[in-house]
Amino acid sequence: MTAVVEVRGVQPTPREGRAAFKAWPAVRRWANLPMLFFVVVMLATAGLSLQVPSDRMAWIFALQLIALYGFIGLSALAHGKVMAMSRAVPISRRPVDWRIDNQAVTVSSADFDSRVGWRSVVAVVEEKDRLIFAASPNTNFILPLRVLDAHQITTVRAIVADVRARGVLGAGVD
Known part of the structure; x- marks a missing residue:
C-alpha cells in the first residue's frame, strides 16, 4: 500500500491541544494515584474519628474537606499553568x-523537522475532534480532524490499519 496524506499549515486550537490521556491509560492511572491515596486516607481518618467526641469530629471533617478541595484546586491550577x-x-x-x-x-x-517511524509510534488514537500519534507520554503529535477532508481521513485510517496489520505500529517499543 502506497498512500500519502499531506496537510499544510496545521495549527491546533487550545482545545485540540489538550492532554492526550486516552493515548496513555497507564500514565493516567499513575497520575490519579495521589488523589486516590488522599481519598483513602480521608476515609480512614473519618472512620477513625467516629471514636472521637462529636465536637472534634466536625473539625476533623471540615479540615479534610478543605484539604481535599485545596489539593484538587492546586492540582488544577498547576495543570492550567503548564498548559498555558x-x-x-x-x-x-x-x-x-x-x-x-x-x-x-x-x-x-520552518524551524523544525520531526519524523517518527511507525515502529516508534506506540498508539494512534482517534477522538471526535483529533488524531493522536503517541510516541512517548510527553511527545504526542496531534492532528485536528477539521483540517482533513473525508478522503484524507479515510486514507489515514487505511494507513494506520495497514501498519497495525503488518505489526509495524509500536514494534520498536519495548
Missing part, C-alpha cells in the same frame, strides 16, 4: 506541515 506555558512557546504558535505515509509520520515547520 506550553501554548506560549514559539514552536506551538506556528503552523506545521504534516505528511503521513506507510513509513512514518512527519511533522515540520
